[in-house]
Amino acid sequence: MPFNTLHPDVLEKIENLCTLGCKKVNNIIQRASQNTDIDELSGFSDAEKQQVIQVLSDIMAMYTDTKN
Numbered sequence: 094m095p096f097n098t099l100h101p102d103v104l105e106k107i108e109n110l111c112t113l114g115c116k117k118v119n120n121i122i123q124r125a126s127q128n129t130d131i132d133e134l135s136g137f138s139d140a141e142k143q144q145v146i147q148v149l150s151d152i153m154a155m156y157t158d159t160k161n
Contacts, residue, residue: 099148103141106134107148115156118149 099107110118110133124131125146134142 099144103144107145110149118153122146122150
C-alpha cells in the first residue's frame, strides 16, 4: 500500500504503534484478525483501521520473510 495515499493521521498512528515494538504490533494484528475492538485505533473509520492493520502486517511480514 503506497504511503502517499494514506491520511496523515493514519501514517502517524502507524509510526506510533511501531514504536511500541514487534510484540505489541503482532498483538494488535492478531486482535484485528479476530475482529476484536482495538482500543489503539479508536476514533478511526473502519477503512482507516483496515489500512493501519494492512500496513502493520506488511511491515511485520518483512521481519518474518524467509526468502533469500
